[in-house]
């Protein structure tokens with residue numbers, strides 16, 4: 001048995017706690033151009049580097065999204081944000097989509113893809129220059145523009161009052177719980193992508209407070225939250241002048257807070 005025997009690779013991955021060890025073995029084999037490269041990838045994976053950072057991509061809602069070292073790996077649960085945005089788009093015309101806190105840009109790209117042939121302007125933004133560079137790569141093919149900066153400060157003024165769908169997967173782990181995250185996240189994803197402040201909702205609160213000024217009438221803000229953050233998220237949306245509802249998918253173990261800017265005719 002050589003060091004690169006498939007069964008031995010799978011055994012090492014399983015011993016390191018990789019649940020889908022067979023699948024990971026196949027993907028690492030495909031990714032490596034030589035035995036030496038495979039050995040290096042395997043060592044890094046066993047030491048805890050996320051598989052997606054080793055491969056340089058993740059599959060999200062059927063799309064292959066580029067993810068580079070230091071960029072938050074899109075989670076499958078975030079498909080709920082995209083599904084919910086597509087539901088909203090069926091009832092309300094969508095011309096402008098913003099993916100705030102975009103990371104790799106996976107959410108915006110998946111939404112644009114789901115909207116099909118409709119002409120939609122996609123703008124994304126993130127505070128982290130590594131994420132911005134990654135999103136620029138991913139969104140170039142669909143003409144998405146990516147800006148760097150703190151929340152809405154990054155956006156061009158001409159978007160004010162025009163955003164139909166505002167996706168915001170803001171970091172939502174309470175600061176005190178970061179230490180309890182799995183090492184893959186804690187040690188390999190930037191703190192700025194995870195840490196949501198004392199109650200996990202610091203960024204969500206700031207986003208909700210400013211969103212009404214950026215949304216078009218009838219436009220919606222969608223924020224991913226933790227299941228125990230539902231009452232607080234509802235409150236921060238209503239405080240921001242939005243009508244609030246919570247969507248929960250037990251299958252995806254995902255929770256999304258949706259805030260809609262009322263139209264002028266609905267009484268505001």
Ligand SMILES: C[S@@+](CC[C@H](N)C(=O)[O-])C[C@H]1O[C@@H](n2cnc3c(N)ncnc32)[C@H](O)[C@@H]1O
Pocket residue numbers: 072073074075078100101102103104105106107125126127128131149150151169170171172192193194203
């Ligand atoms: C949980 S990750 C989500 C990334 C991506 N939307 C996804 O779902 O894969 C949060 C992202 O928010 C970004 N971020 C954190 N604080 C920010 C801020 N003040 N302004 C803009 N982006 C911020 C981080 O750099 C990170 O990319």
